[in-house]
Amino acid sequence: MDKNNRFTILGCGHSESLLHYNNNALVSNSDGTLLIDCGHTAKHALHDLALTIGDIDEIFITHVHGDHVFGLERFAYETRFKYQKRIKLHYHPDIYHELWEQTLKGSLSKIGEGSLAFDDYFELCPLTGPSFVSCGNHYDVFEVAHTPGKKTLGLCVNDKIFYSSDTIAIPEILSELSFEVGFHDVTLSDWNPVHATLASLIDYPEAIRKKLYLMSYEDSWPMFEQQVNAYFSGFAKQGMSVEF
Incomplete structure (x- = not known):
């Protein structure tokens, strides 16, 4: 297994943030790069790291909300027409209908060539169990507690990096x-x-707290930084990387 793995926070902002990109991340090594979620700011966030859509080999989708999936339309068009490749797309099979039929099909199914399907753009890799492998890394996936009735997954990479995606507190899972x-x-709100x-x-x-960086926060974060630094590793900052 590659020892030069790097986990990078591509964006750390809440969906309403004006100061940060959508809460997405990258896992990269010499075998390739996996994008965790693909919000509508993903292309701009990659550009800030001197990367392009063409540098992404695989994508994992945690759940279907705009700040996690709306960038897939841009990725689909550019990978098909500009880069002539299909990115591997990992997702839970329960979200297929919501992701394609209810979110992407309206803009991607009709183009100048005629009608296209989801797998004309991506190499579809629905999960078949509680784990998957990407670019030589092992990912354990588990359901977290976000919007009721919406399948949302967190993940753990090589038993080294935990990533919650969107969720309420999940002490039983973390333990x-x-x-x-x-x-x-x-x-950082109370509502x-x-x-x-x-x-x-x-x-x-x-x-557990001391191992955690907090992410997906609102633009009011400086008001809470002292408190967060006292109890946690701190706020995850855009562009920060951890080697593992």
């Missing part, structure tokens, strides 16, 4: 995972019922 560095969803509040995360055991 069962082995990881060295974690990235956890947070909301959002589908993201983890700061207070709920402070209730995590200290041994």
Whole structure:
């Protein structure tokens, strides 16, 4: 297994953020690069890291919300017409209908060539179990607790990196995972019922809290930075990387 793995926060912002890109991430090594989620800001975020859509080999989708999937339209068009390749797209089979039929089909199914299907753009790789392999890395996936009725997955890479995607507090799941560095969803408001509040995360055991960077936060984050630094590893910052 490649020892030069790098986990990079492509964007760390809440869906309403004006200061940060959508909460997406990259896992890269000499075998290739996996994009975790593909929000509408993904192309711009890659550009800031001197990368292009053509540099992405695989994508994993955690769930169907705009800040996690709306960038797929741009990726589909550019990979087909500009880069002449199909990116591997990993996703839970339960979200196929929501992702293609309800989200992407309206803009991608009719082009100058005629009618196209989802797999004309991507190499579809629906999950067949609780794990998958990408670019030589092992990913364990598990359901987290986001919007009721919406399948949402978190993941753990090589038992080293935990990534929650969007979720409320999930202490039972975290207590069962082995990881060295974690990235956890947070909301800094007190009204959002589908993201983890700061207070709920402070209730995590200290041994878990100190391994966590908080992500997907609102633009008011500087007001909370001192408190977050006291209880956690800090806020995940856009462009930060962890080698593992």
